[in-house]
Amino acid sequence: MVGGKSLSGHEEKIRLGMVGGGVDAFIGDVHRIASRLDDHYVLVAGALSSTPERAQQSGAALGLDPDRVYDSYEHMAKAEAARPDGIEAVAIVTPNHMHEGPASAFLRQGIHVICDKPLTATIEEARALAAEAERSGALFVLTHNYTGYPMVREARAMIADGLLGPLRVVQVSYAQDWLTEEVESKQAAWRTNPAMTGGGGAIGDIGTHAFNLSQFVTGLEVQGLSADLQSFVPGRRVDDNAHVMMCYGGGARGMLWCSHVAPGNENGLKLQVYGVKGGLEWAQEEPNKLWYTPFGEPKRLLTRNGAGTGAASLRLSRVPAGHPEGYLEGFANIYFEAATAIRAKKAGKPVPQDVVYPTIWDGLAGMAFIDACVRSSSNNSAWVQFVDLTP
Structure with a gap:
């Protein structure tokens, strides 16, 4: 590892949930690969589809505990927040019009949000979501992956x-x-x-x-x-x-x-x-x-x-010059930056100045x-x- 981004021996993986991204969802696979590349996250829960049967099929394919495969993001947000081993961050990988609802639900529970772009479907939803993020104090990371x-x-x-x-x-x-x-x-x-x-x-x-x-x-x-x-x-x-x-x-x-x-x-x-x-x-x-x-x-x-x-x-x-890096690595860099920020916040420390990721204001x-x-x-x-x- 050229950049030294892999998990160190004393750090626990960040427990990650996902909303959307079930079977046959391209962007769901991208987010899962990106989250795993540097070994900072473990996917433990999801509301993977608006169809309960497809959600369960997707959860089984991903090796999730059936009790943590949810039929709605509302249920997932409340249930995971109540668990001592609940998720610490959630990836929102739904179509545009389904960003604001899930993101707000998890922010209200103090759970960090990693959301696909664009932020929402309308500017009114975006303003409401930004206000929710301000109240929450949880991190909001927008995956404009090319910035990585x-x-x-x-x-x-x-x-x-x-x-x-x-x-x-x-x-x-x-x-x-x-x-x-x-x-x-x-x-x-x-x-x-x-x-x-x-x-x-x-x-x-x-x-x-x-x-x-x-x-x-x-x-x-x-x-x-x-x-x-x-x-x-x-x-x-x-x-x-x-x-x-x-x-x-x-x-x-x-x-x-x-x-x-x-x-x-x-x-x-x-x-x-x-x-x-x-x-x-x-x-x-x-x-x-x-x-x-x-x-x-x-x-x-x-x-x-x-x-x-x-x-x-x-x-x-990650690798020496001459070996190609691209789309997935760029995505993974956003997840790496997010992991660094999440750990800093958990430890009550400021986020390092060299950590850069797109925010809700972007x-x-x-x-x-x-x-x-x-x-x-x-x-x-x-x-x-x-x-x-x-x-």
Whole structure:
């Protein structure tokens, strides 16, 4: 272990529960793998499906005690909080419209929440959830997993250290092609149903990842935007393509493109940042590489755990340079950061300063982004400001 993130001999594993993520749920498997990679968690309970029979089948497949496979998240939250060996954290891996209810139920019991993105289906739900998190005092971790990639952390540190100088231009895109045609599948069904997504299609599913990445790496906040949302597939009720112009604090300007209908693109998340003194380029499909160009000099290739990289990326690298790390490891890094924070809180200590993870406030910003995009696009792409995020 290059980063030394594995469980030490004297630490007990964090007891983890899960809401959603049952049989055949892609994201449930991702969260379970991520939680196990560094051996900091043990899954002990779950409300794995809204269908009791499927929930029990999923629990059996995962080796859970049948008494800790619940038919509802409400029952699970109360029962686990009452147990001396109850869960300490819960992963919420349901569709968007089922985030606020479970997350609030566990926060009320003082149980830490690790929630998939976007935060909720509506900005009103997001505000209510943020208020609940403030009252609870429990940790809230949002799994914008791309922020866990080592070379993303490297780019963030380089910008914070001033290597690019004042920032001028931010270009970010996330293109896929899997919804180019009408697709009849469970994954497609809820992602194209406005009642379940909250009205945002591609902009909520992958646009929020691009938006979050741009703010995380640059350290800048988007203050206003102009959006043009399209639904190219006939009959589709949510956007499947979007172009967004953005104005950042400090004067930088940006462009975001996200698409579910771009043939030839699989998971093409890309970020380019340019300042007075140089530029950075990173692509998710080649996640171990970061291109750095000081103005007037040749491009330089930095590689994960390679020469010239700093502490921000090294602490999240697991294997030597040249061996690939990617999606699952990035997800696992969020779980690692969460475990460190949970243990610090349990011990009554401050969370170490180098521990970084997306919080509920990042989730609120993402919801404000979706809201602003929808408002702008419905008003002939007029420039709009973000709504007040105060819970």
